[in-house]
Amino acid sequence: MDSKQVQRAEKTIQAIRQELPELLAVAVIQIETGQSLAAYSALPALNPAKAAAHNAEVIKQKRRAIAALKLADERIDDILISLTTQAHLLRVSQDGARLFYLVVDNQDTNLAIARTILAQHSS
Template sequence: MANLEMSLKEAMSIEGAMGVALVDYSSGMALGTLGDSAEIDLNVAAAANTDLVRAKMRTMEMLNLHNNDIEDILISLTSQYHLIRPLTTQTGRGLFLYLALNRTRSNLAMARHQLKRIEAALEV
């Protein structure tokens, strides 16, 4: 099991990583952030992506998709990828990892795989 600081550092080691945050989607507050990109304000991104996660949760509820969990949400921009991965562990419920990637420097499949591994090991 990894603590928050170690997990954020590991996420930033993903090729192309620009910034990462662990976010509480009940409040929209970032519990931890790491990254120095001038392009992304991680606290603003945390709050704004909270609305996206809540909307998707409501949509799944309306569609009666109770036996499914969101693995991740991908937002593709022309120069960036934004990955949102809700935590599925018992202590991580209500939280999500947000990772912003430089699209030209990253491998999306590998980033998803690595973020999944980080999420599984994260102890909150």
């Protein structure tokens, strides 16, 4: 793993945590390998690094679906997974190599603000 990528991912997580202190978890993941570059969780039971490969697979599968539909001019910006009490937001970096994974509580967080913050930091 490239140490510059890890440092950049750690800085991104710090910046997101400052702007969205109520978040439950956040991670930066290499899509191709499913490996977590950096992760943070406010809850011991919620391990975003452990979920990294699964979330990367969601992106890979959606990319396959886009290709099957011949949507050549389309790319994934983000995917929202709504759970009973949480929202899991997957955002792909502009170069398509990294996945930014954010978990927030539905009661405590404005989803539009969370999406905006994640978009600002997912370059």
